[in-house]
Structure formats: C-alpha cells, structure tokens
Amino acid sequence: MPNPTPLPVPFRQSAFTVGAALRAGIGAERLRRKDLVSPVHGVRAPAGADVGRVEALSVVLREGQRFSHVTAARIWGAPLPHRMASDETVHVSSDADVAMRRQGVIGHRSPSRAVRATAYGPTSSPAQAWFECAGMLSVEDLVVLGDHMVSRERGLATLDDLAAAIRPGARGVRNARAALERIRVGSESAMESRLRLAVVDAGFPEPELNADAHDAQGRFLGRVDMAWPEYRIALEYDGDHHRERETFRHDQRRRNGFTVNGWLVIHATAVDLARPAVLFERLRLAFAERADRTRRA
DSSP: OOOOOOGGGSSSSSOOHHHHHHTOOOOOGGGTTTTTEEESEEEEEEEEEEEOOHHHTTTOTTTTTTEEEHHHHHHHOOOOOGGGTTOOOEEEEEEESSSOOOTTTEEEEEEOEEEETTEEEEEEEEHHHHHHHTTSSSSHHHHHHHHHHHHHTTOOOOOHHHHHOTTTTTTTTHHHHHHTTTTTTOSSSHHHHHHHOOOOOTTOOOOOOEEEOOTTTTTEEEEEEEETTTTTTEEEEGGGGGGGGHHHHHHHHHHHHHTTTTTTEEEEEEEHHSSSHHHHHHHHHHHHHHHHHHHHH
C-alpha cells in the first residue's frame, strides 16, 4: 500500500477532531490510515505524537467545559496519592446542565468560578482544583495538595485563594476546612509535607519550613527543610537524589558546618516516614538535650 498522503500542517503534530479534518477536505478514508491513532472517540492524532487522553479531549471541550478535580491538579503538577497514579480517568466539569458523557471521562456539573487557560485548554484554577479534590482525598492528602499550591516556588495560589474556593454546602467542605488549618507555605515536596504532619501529630512543636540557618556571626550555613531555631534543631528529608555522589559530598560539607556551630541535624527518609518510631525517639532526645542545656545555662 502506498504511503499515505501527508496531512496539512495544522493536522500533523497534535490532536484534531474528525469533523475539523473533514471540513478541511481530508477524506474519511485518509483518517483510517495507520499513521493516525484515535486516542478518544471522534479524535485523531499522528501515531508518533504521543498524545495523551487529556490533550485529545482538549479538542472536544465545549464552551463552558474545563478540566477539573484531580485532572486539573495533575495539570498543575500537584502530587496525588499513589492509588491515583495509574488512573487515567479524566474529570471534566461543565457549566451547562448536561455533563460530558464519554468513555473514560467523569463528567461534573458545576459553575466555573475560576478557570485558567493552560496548554491543555480551560482548566480549574489551582485553588478551585484543590477544593474540587476535597471530596476525593483524605485530609492529609488534601494538605499535601494545598502545600503544593501555596508553595512560594510555584506561586500557584495563596492561602486566601484556597479559603475563597471553599463553597459552603458543597461536597468535601469538612475535609477542606480541616486541611486549610494545616496547610503551610514553605514545604517544597509531598514527602516534606507528610513528614511535617507526622512530626506535629506526634506532639512536637510546629517547625519553621525551609528556614535559613546562620552561625553566631550571622554567616549563612544553609537552608533546612524544617527547623526549630530556638533549639538549634533541624530536620531534613533525604530523597533518593541524596544518594548521588556529588549530592552526598555536598551534604557532608554542609553537615559539618552545622555541627561545628551547635546545630543538631536529624535526617529522615521514606523508611522513617513509614515507620517513624525511631525518628520520633531521636527528635525527643534532641529536644530533651537542648532543654537540659538551656536549664543549665
């Protein structure tokens, strides 16, 4: 069979609807050739373009429709529970009375209070997406999601934005209000957020997040994930990247600077978060030692 006729430029690189192709003069037979795939019904895309379901659905969104809930959270790069990692279901909310009905799509009917334009099309704003997830996530997962949204580094939303997104009477209001009380600006990863929650729930004081530490002369020692400066105690979460040789060497030099300046730096990993008893005992001993030193001084 001869090679298929090249498609016009607008149809070569991304998803498009069958209707748009037919209106452009592309025949139905051409749309059935093997160099095209159908990621969702009524949509075609070049076979090598690696077009996902969200991108494919973006070309069939109608006016007043937007990506929402956990789909919007993913578009904003937010961390979600592992149980949702492989779920390819797409959430679409509609202003109209009729929700989107397509295979692999969960359609919602809710007014678009805050919509942002993204590379994927209309999407619930970060704060709106956070609240839409309140009926689907635990309070802890919602705190992790909120920490991501209010991170200074990302600048997606503020705590006020999250508070304003809560709609009284809507699903998940109780979870949202409980989570809002515990969301903090400063956490830079999901694991840092989970570690902070575990530490506070274990009875330790609320730490400062991503705090700058200095020596007695005011020289900068480094930034730590969590700190109790009055006790000169720091808690660091070490992800897998800390095992890399250059990162390890940098950590060693940095640790020496903290040690000679009287800081107790405790390191935690994913294993400690899964079984935190030993970590909590180390923290308890650190606080006890510093409290005793204060009394003796």
